[in-house]
Amino acid sequence: MRDISERELELPDSILGRLSEISSEHKEIISISLGEPDFDAPLPLIQAIKKIASDYKKNKLSHYSSTTGRTDLKELIINKLKKKNKINADLNNILVTCGSQEALFSGFLAALDPSEEVILPNPGYLGYIPAIELVNGVPLYVKLEEENNFEIDPNKIRELIDKKKTKVILINSPSNPTGNVLSKKVLEEIAEIARENDLYIFSDEAYEDLIYGKEHISIGSLNGMQDYVVSFYTFSKSYAMCGFRLGYAVGPEEIISAMAKSVHYITISPPTISQLVGIEALKLPYKYIEEMKKEYDRRRRFIVGRLNETGLKTKMPDGAFYTFSNITKVTDKSSLTFAKELLNKAKVAVIPGTEFGRFGEGFIRCSYAAKFELIEKAMDRIEKFLK
Numbered sequence: 001m002r003d004i005s006e007r008e009l010e011l012p013d014s015i016l017g018r019l020s021e022i023s024s025e026h027k028e029i030i031s032i033s034l035g036e037p038d039f040d041a042p043l044p045l046i047q048a049i050k051k052i053a054s055d056y057k058k059n060k061l062s063h064y065s066s067t068t069g070r071t072d073l074k075e076l077i078i079n080k081l082k083k084k085n086k087i088n089a090d091l092n093n094i095l096v097t098c099g100s101q102e103a104l105f106s107g108f109l110a111a112l113d114p115s116e117e118v119i120l121p122n123p124g125y126l127g128y129i130p131a132i133e134l135v136n137g138v139p140l141y142v143k144l145e146e147e148n149n150f151e152i153d154p155n156k157i158r159e160l161i162d163k164k165k166t167k168v169i170l171i172n173s174p175s176n177p178t179g180n181v182l183s184k185k186v187l188e189e190i191a192e193i194a195r196e197n198d199l200y201i202f203s204d205e206a207y208e209d210l211i212y213g214k215e216h217i218s219i220g221s222l223n224g225m226q227d228y229v230v231s232f233y234t235f236s237k238s239y240a241m242c243g244f245r246l247g248y249a250v251g252p253e254e255i256i257s258a259m260a261k262s263v264h265y266i267t268i269s270p271p272t273i274s275q276l277v278g279i280e281a282l283k284l285p286y287k288y289i290e291e292m293k294k295e296y297d298r299r300r301r302f303i304v305g306r307l308n309e310t311g312l313k314t315k316m317p318d319g320a321f322y323t324f325s326n327i328t329k330v331t332d333k334s335s336l337t338f339a340k341e342l343l344n345k346a347k348v349a350v351i352p353g354t355e356f357g358r359f360g361e362g363f364i365r366c367s368y369a370a371k372f373e374l375i376e377k378a379m380d381r382i383e384k385f386l387k
Contacts, residue, residue, distance in 0.1 A: 007133070007134060007136075010133070011130050011133070011134070026347075028347050029343065029347045029348070029349055030347060030348050030349070030370075030374050030377055030378045030381065031348075031349040031370070032303075032348065032349065032350060032366045032367050032368070032370050032374070032375060032378050033349040033350050033351050033365075033366070033367055034367055034369070035176060035321075035322070035367060035369070036236075036242050036369060037236075037237060037240040037242065037292065037321075037369050038369050038370050038371060039240040039292050040240060041239055041240045041241050041244075041277075041281075042239065042240070042281075042284060042288040044280065044284060044288075045239065045241070045277055045280055045281055045284070048276075048277060048280040049273075049277055052273060052276045052277065053273070059272070059273075059276060060272060061272050061273050061276075063272060064268055064269045064272070065269045065270065065272050065275060066269060067260050067263055067264045067268065067269050068094065068095050068096060068256075068260050068263075069094065069095065069096025069097075069248065069269075069270055069275060070096070070272075070275045070276075070279075071091065072279060073096060073275045073276075073278055073279050073282075074091050074094045074096065074248075075091070076279060076282040076283070077089075077094055077096070077248055077250075077282070078090065078091070078094065079282075080282055081250055084208075085205075085208075085218040085220065085221055085231070086218065086221035087218055087220045087221050087226075087231065087250060088226070089250050092253045092256065092257070093250050093251060093252070093253055093256055094248060094249070094250055094256070095248060095249045095250075095256050095259050095260055095263065096246070096247075096248045096270050096275065096278075097246075097247050097248060097249065097263060097267075097270055098245040098246070098247070098267050098270050098271070099234055099236065099245045099246065099247045100204065100206055100232045100233060100234040100236075100247035100248075100249075101127055101131075101247070102245075102247070102263065102266065102267065103232050103247050103248065103249040103259070104127070104128070104131055104202065104204065104232055105131045105134070105135075105262075105266075106249075106259040106260075106262040106263050106266065107168075107202055107230055107232070107249065107255070107259055108131055108132055108134075108135045108137060108168075109135050109258075109259070109262040110255050110258035110259045110261075110262060111167050111168050111200050111202075111255065112132070112135055112136075112137040112167055112168070114135075114136035114137070115136065115137075115138060115165065116137055116138065116165050116166070116167045117137065117138045117139075117140050117160075117162060117165045117166045117167060117168075118132050118137055118138070118139055118140065118166075118167065118168040118169075118170055118202075119140045119141075119142060119157055119160050119161070119166060119168070119169045119170065120132075120139055120140070120141065120142065120169075120170035120171075121141070121142050121144050121152055121170075121171065121172065121175070122141035122142065122143055122144065122356070122357035122358065122359045122360070123144060123150075123177055123178065123324070123353060123356035123357045123359050123360035123363070124144075124170075124172060124175070124176075124177075124356055124357055125172055125175075125176045125177070125204070125356070126355050126356055126357075128170060129357070138165070140160045140166070141357060141358075141359065142156045142157055142160065143156070143359045144178060144180070144359065146315070146326060149180060149315060150175065150178035150179075150180040150315075150324070151180055151182065151183070151186060152171065152182065152186055152190070154186060154189035154190055154193060157169060157190065157193055158193060161193070161197055161199075163197065166197070166199060167199060167200060168199060168200045168201070168202055169190060169193065169194060169199055169200070169201050169202070170201075170202045170204070171187075171190060171201065171202070171203050171204070171219065172203075172204040172205075172206075173187075173203070173204075173205065173216070173319070174207040174208070174210060174211055174216070174317075174318065174319020174320045175207075175319070175320065176206070176207065176320055176322060176356075177322050177324050177351070177353070177356050177360070177363075177365040178317070178322075178324045179315075179316075179317020179318055179319055179320050179322055179323065179324065180317070180318060180319070181211055181214045181216065181318040181319045182217075182219075184217050187217055187219045187222065188222060190219065191219055191222050191224075191225050191228070191229075194225075194228045194229075195224065195225075195228060199228070200228060200229070200230060200255070201219055201225070201228055201229045201230070202229075202230050202232065203218065203219050203220060203229055203230070203231045203232065204232045205218060205231055205232060205233055206232070206233065206234045206236070206237055207237050207319050207320040207321075208233065208238070209237070209238040209289050209293065210237060210238075210293055210296060210319055210320055210321060211318060211319040212293075212296075212297050212300065212317075212318060212319065213318065214318045214319070216319075218231055219231070220250065220251075226252070227252050228252075229251060230249055230250070230251030230252070230255060230256075231249065231250050231251065232247065232248075232249050233247060233248055233249075233250075234246070234247035234248075235247065235278055235281055237320075238281075238289055239281045239284075239288075239289070240292070241274075241277070241278075241281065244271070244273075244274040244277055244278070245270070245271065245274060246270060246271070246274040246275065246277075246278045295372075296321050296368060296369070298372065299321075299368035299370075299372055299375055300316070300317065300321070300323075300368055301316075302368075302372070302375065302376075303323055303366060303368050303375055303379065304316050304317075304323055306379040306383070307323060307325050307366070307379070307382075309383070310330070310379070310382055310383045310386050311329050311330045311386060312325040312326065312327060312329075312330060312364075312382075312386075313325065313326040313329060314326070321367055321368050321369045322365050322366065322367055322368070323365065323366045323368065324353070324363050324364075324365055325363060325364050325365075325366065326362060326363055327362060327363060327364055328362045330386055334352075334354070334361065335352035335353045335354050335360065335361055335362060335363060335364055336352040336354055338352070338364065339351065339352040339364055341385075342364075342382065342385060345385055346381040346382055346384070346385035347381060348378045348381050348382055348385075350364045350365065350366050351364065351365040351366075351367075352364060352365075353365060366378075
């Protein structure tokens with residue numbers, strides 16, 4: 001039998017894929033585990049898809065676009081960035097990709113040589129570490145403390161920097177899985193660290209529109225940061241367009257150009273039809289996002305209240321659509337064992353905190369991107385299980 005590369009063999013097996021299979025196979029299981037909006041894309045986008053597809057020849061749906069994305073889409077992205085994120089960009093600063101995950105991966109390819117380092121929060125989004133390791137980079141972890149509302153401590157970043165090896169600081173705000181939104185003070189301190197040490201900042205802002213009562217600040221908008229920050233965005237969360245696989249990065253021309261080289265050999269170009277739908281999405285009134293966010297907020301307040309009532313200590317998240325609950329008051333079992341028991345005995349699927357890094361031990365992540373009535377049933381089952 002021929003060998004599989006050690007790089008691939010050492011990639012972690014994510015529990016998310018298996019949970020998705022189990023949930024689809026066993027209808028009695030309620031899943032509050034997945035990081036995907038339960039909403040369909042807004043109706044005007046569904047109508048636009050039909051119109052775009054009906055004129056497939058004129059729209060050249062069977063053909064590649066430019067590797068960096070369609071010019072008409074990038075022009076709308078530039079306007080959005082200026083108005084919403086306070087980031088000034090031109091066409092050479094934009095790379096449209098097959099979701100922000102591809103953009104992040106191409107960013108690591110462009111910024112890292114083997115054994116060079118990325119400093120990132122832990123617990124953090126489960127896709128970061130494998131992507132860094134796939135390009136033979138080294139992840140270094142800033143532990144997020146529950147007592148500090150899972151805010152990044154800039155002093156811990158300073159302690160990890162190696163002048164020769166460290167190349168990137170990765171931040172995620174609003175955060176998956178903790179729901180934390182980084183304050184302007186913390187962002188300014190991280191920006192100062194990047195300037196002092198000549199480092200890139202990779203800013204994952206996938207949940208930029210899903211913030212409750214706080215302000216989203218793009219670190220790329222801060223004074224003097226245009227040469228240091230690559231910001232990553234997606235249509236998946238704001239417009240419920242996960243299946244369209246459409247995202248984009250904005251940053252210094254030098255690294256965007258390097259990322260485009262990698263993208264050409266990974267996917268050649270983002271899907272033409274998805275880009276045309278993305279154009280329509282950026283033209284939508286904000287009310288469509290606001291309607292989704294209002295419902296997420298209702299669910300957020302409900303699920304946090306119920307989780308705390310059961311003894312699962314849960315801070316109110318300021319962004320995204322996740323809760324990150326401390327299980328140590330109700331069990332001495334590991335996060336993985338506790339999640340498995342919830343699945344097998346209560347028929348509720350959640351994500352063990354260790355999926356988001358070793359500092360996620362002692363926690364579980366629930367998603368309130370699920371119908372309200374399903375969340376209610378899930379909470380009833382968890383309460384009964386814990387009693």
